[in-house]
Amino acid sequence: MYLIFRCSRCGRYLYAEEGTGTRTCPCGKRIVLRKARVIARAEDAREAGEMVRSLQLGGREMTGFS
Numbered sequence: 001m002y003l004i005f006r007c008s009r010c011g012r013y014l015y016a017e018e019g020t021g022t023r024t025c026p027c028g029k030r031i032v033l034r035k036a037r038v039i040a041r042a043e044d045a046r047e048a049g050e051m052v053r054s055l056q057l058g059g060r061e062m063t064g065f066s
């Protein structure tokens with residue numbers, strides 16, 4: 001399972017495999033996953049990548065996703 005979350009510094013959408021400790025954003029911010037606010041979950045990296053891409057494009061339609 002992959003988690004989709006947002007960088008608290010720059011607002012970029014990121015994803016990481018569940019169980020990963022930290023993820024470093026391209027802006028340099030180190031995000032602790034268990035403290036991050038998870039926006040969505042995906043089955044695999046491909047799906048996670050697609051979700052991040054559509055969120056990055058301003059996908060407000062994703063709001064109702066659970």
Ligand SMILES: [Zn+2]
Pocket residue numbers: 007008009010011012025026027028029
């Ligand atoms: Zn960032």
